[in-house]
Amino acid sequence: MDFLLIHLLNSLLFASVLFLTAGGLSLIYGVMRIVNLAHGNLYAFGAYVTAWAIGGVLAGAPTPLLYLLLPAGAVAAALLGAALEPTLLRPFYKRAEEYQLLVTFGLLMILEDLMRLLWGPYPLSASALWENSGSVTISGNPYPNYNLVVIAIGLVAAVFLWAFVYKTKFGVVLRATSQDMRMASALGIDVNRVYVQAFTLGCFMAGLGGAMIVPRDSAVLGMGVDALVLAFIVVVIGGLGSLEGALAGALIVGVVRELGITFFAEIELAVLYLIAVLVLLARPAGLFGRP
Amino acid sequence: MSVSPLALAARSPRRTLLYALPVIAVLLVLPWVADQYSTILLAYGLVMAIAALGFNLLLVYTGLLSFGHSAYFGVGAYAVAMMVKYLKVSSMELFVVGAIVASAAVSALFGFVCVRYTRIFFSILTLALSQVLWSLAFKFFWITGGTDGLRVPTPSLLGVTPGGDKIAFLARGYYYYVLVLFLACAAVMWVIVNSPFGKALQAIRDNETRASFVGVQIWRCRWVAFVVSGVFTGLAGALWVPLNGLTTPDILHWQFSGEIVFMTVLGGFRTFAGPIVGAVVFNYLKTYAVGYTVYWQLLLGVILVTLVLSLPTGIVGMVERLTERVRRRRATAS
């Protein structure tokens, strides 16, 4: 039983981070009908900023202070998103989908190297936070407390997001715009503003995902692309544009990854992609998506 | 006013040849003028041009943006590497046949699934399937060599085993081998896009519903286009391996697919020659960018973004516009 518990916790750990990353991607698509190929880089950016703050600038500070620094990456990613949307993406909404994909692909290449330029080619660690957090004992094995924190943050983020989208006025505007952009615009909603807000929020989520995982995994080059690939699988399974879908997809992928690491490491990614392909075949819009 | 229906039908092959002949002449003479290094780079460019031509059949003529063409390139390349490793084959002709068969099989299978979708779903599905292959090549290292890849020695061309200097071989014999296949591919693709089938593809792209109501079988046509596209790309993969001497999972990764997309846009995907020009230019560009700075990705990214922002018709589109302007100015002057 305890053995199962550890697997379950690990699955939830993966799912938390996946939900934040994929949820951001999905939110952006849902509102703006844009698939941001550079989304993974915003996740990586969040990881780097937090690692730089915790592991570099304020290394040695007391643990509670380090926890306060955790969201730094998320805020940085949000700021970056807020700057990118009006400058790079806005000119493309009226043009063919191909161009949007291309420009975000270009952005992916740029951000990938910018991070190398800023933080160098070596991994950036923030493990102090992970180490200082101690561990609990589950069936005689130590289990890091920090993992539990990540799961908790993921849970809180999901609840907040749900409340935000379904219980606030901004959420209504957001959903109206995603339903029918032209109608929303005719009703006096400032679509440009909604877009920049949605994009910023999506980037914030990605950045938070990266910031949360970095004390455990450290920031490395290429982590953005890996995250993007997994986020794709999540949204394809759950349904592009749906937050519920992102949650369901993240849980499924989290469990499969955890099982994969234990039982079928060689074909873990292949299995994930095959699941995605099967879902696409059975339900092209994903489990929760609307066609 | 009487109009000949034939004059309106399509561009005649003769006019295209008029443009193509000087280019072919330059390509033929080049190895005797340029140094070996540039010639080999050009061979790389021509190989990638075959892949870009195949990719563009889907993008511009069928309206489907594939983000997974690395799969077919990789299948072509790995087919060659496997033939070397397990069958001890060294004939380039057999490599080409093997790669065509393998990439046709894989693209027929993948295409069967993918052509049921369009737009972003098509793009993501092609990407996902290519990543399956990538992760398999990556993880099954005892078969594929993993990240170390598989070595491929210089092949024999038309039964002749090359002796001596490998660089000289690549810059002469192999260059011409690639050139001939490239020209054949370009000619075949030109015929395909100007065939009744090509017209049907463009009709599907413009208006899927109506195309089905003039009797065009949508999925079937898209599937055939997908397989043709995959085979072109697979053939490019096979030709690429001897140049590189090694095949690694990198060429199966979706970022490699991104490069194929990049070069097509760079050249201009609205025209037939665009992808060819784009592939050759991209190859030089990337080589020099990689040699010039470790931040070559940054450089290429900036170029791509600038290109899409300000030059969506690519190099060929820009040249066409400039020549048009010059022609008009001359017309007003005289």
Next chain:
Amino acid sequence: MSLLVTQGLTKQFGELRAVDRVDFTVRPAEVLALIGSNGAGKTTLVNLISGLFPPDAGTIHFLGVDVTAQTVHDRIKAGIARSFQLVNLFDQLSALDNVALSIFSRGDKTRKLFALAASDRAVWEEGFEILKTFGLEAKAGVLAGGLSQGERKLLDVAVAYALRPKLLFLDEPTSGVSTREKAPIMDTVTSIVRSEGISAAIIEHDMDVVFRYSDRIVVMHQGAILADGSPEEIRSNATVTATLIGTATGA
């Protein structure tokens, strides 16, 4: 023998029964008008017969053959073609290309990958002849996207006609064009249809057009057929007048 017979054709969209147990026939060589207010089920009926989506119940027989389960492709091969209410053309292809595609498709030539379309002389000549019949020959080289609304309506019919059907469904061939352009379009279309001896079923809202050009009128209301008869019979049918007045005459 009737050209087309449907029996008990039914299609449900959610709560709405768009087509409700319709028995509909088209005879050889007739111009039939299909009328009724918006939402009466005319376009859905045409969509079912042409194969855009399958019926929930009922059968469709064409020339005595059950085509209910056939694909669009097979129905076109059998001789059913249609145009669309909102013009549906290949905008980035020329007018001639648009028509030629139908001709290529008719001869199963769209499967040819390794032959130049341009060198198939017969196709282009036939296509040009068809454009001429529709008075569009001067626009042969113009991209369909660049034609006027009236020309696009005609080209839409020409594309369907180029399939050489036995039965041609035209979904509002004169909608969206000025009153002045309607008569020339209908003159052209009906004279072609009559001279070829093929049947046309035309969805139309303009009653002047309906009474002037059709041999027979089928009136639909709330998914069912309300009346079926010659223009005179329909004109004097009190139920039809009561149902249609105020709905269709204004359209």
